[in-house]
Amino acid sequence: MKGTLGFEPLSAVRCPKKRKRIWLLRAAGSGQRVAGIGQRSLKWGRFSGQFQAALNELTASTGLKTMTEKIAEAGRDKQKKKAVTARQVADYLKGHPDFFVGRDDLLPDLTLPHQRGDAISLVERQVALLRERALDYRHQLVCLADNARDNEKLFERMRLLVLALLESKDLEQLIEVVNDSLNHEFGIEFHSLILFSEKPMSLPVRIEHTDVVVDALGSIMTSGKAICGQITQAELDFLFQEQAENVGSVAIAPLNYALSEPQQLGILALGSKDKDHFKASMGTLFISYLGDILSRILARQLRS
Known part of the structure; x- marks a missing residue:
């Protein structure tokens, strides 16, 4: 029977006080003996105290270690093995000189100084510039991907709106489709649809004379472009009336159709509280497309 502390039992005697068996132990690999106990608690008064003292003295003199010490040392050794030193990395690269072959994606993240005194070499400066440009290109690529996703969502909303407009049976249903789609599908904060007519029309939409609109909006109408x-x-007040004070930026599409009579059928204005939401530098592809579709469907509905 071997104990967990690295001792071997020599013989057993009985404890006169507790009537328990006491083992005479010898350190494994040595000739020293110490009285000890078996698998019971060490709270046996004089016997346990003598045993503990002898055990401490024996472990100190023989260099033996307890299981707790062995476990702690094993943990430290394991951590040392896990930690990779700079020397190990250098030795590995020396033994594998072709490591970076086929791993070009690692090179932009490496820093390889190539200084000569206080000056920086031209090669290092070129590498730094190329790295900065690469980061700029990555950022631009991310922006392009985001814009592509936004345009895809916008196109899908526009497709559904166009299909709903084509299925409209009359002007009332067409106006309802436009209002509902702009409010819920596109999330437009403010919008104004104005139709031109010299005669009164019983429709849930604002009706104005063409001359009145041209006088109020000027070049917005005469240019015919979104x-x-x-x-x-003043133009905000005309288009959005009581909501004009809350509008910061707009997108406007005149509703013109060359094959209709009259050619100017109305105007569609979209508004946002954010002054930078609709910018002059923005493209007008979607608002122009919506204006062209709406103009043709309006012309057909007005003739019927």
Whole structure:
């Protein structure tokens, strides 16, 4: 029977006080003996105290270690093995000189100084510039991917709107589809649809004379092109009326159709509280497309 502390039992005697068996132990690999106990608690008064003292003295003199010490040392050794030193990395690279072959993606993240005194070499400067450009290109690529996803969502909403407009049976249903889609599908904060007519029309939409609109909006109407950005307060007041004070930027599409009579059918204005939401530098592809579709469907509905 071997104990867990590295001792071998020599013989057993009985404890006169507790009537328990006491083992005479010898350190494994040595000739020293010490009285000890078996698998019971060490709280046996004089016997346990003598045993513990002798055990401490024996472990100190023989260099033996307890299981707790062995476990702690094993843990430290394991951590040392896990930690990779710079020397180990250098030795590995020396033994594998072709390590970076086929791993070009690692090179931009490495720092390889190539200084000569206080000056920086031209090669290192070129590498730094190339790295900065690579980061810029990555950022631009991320922005392009985000814009592509946004455009895809916008296209899908536009497709559903166009299909709903084509299925409209009359002007009332068409106006309802436009209002519902702009409010819920596109999340437009403010919008204004104005139709031009010299005669009164019983429709849930604003009706104005063409001359009145041209006088109020000027070049916005005469250009016949969609625009984005900011307009004058007077133009905002005409388009959005009581909501004009809350509008910071707009996107406007004149509703013109060359094959209709009259050619100017109305105007569609979208507004946002954010002054930078609709910018003059923005493209007008989608708002122009919506204006073209709406103009043709309006012309057909007005003729029927």
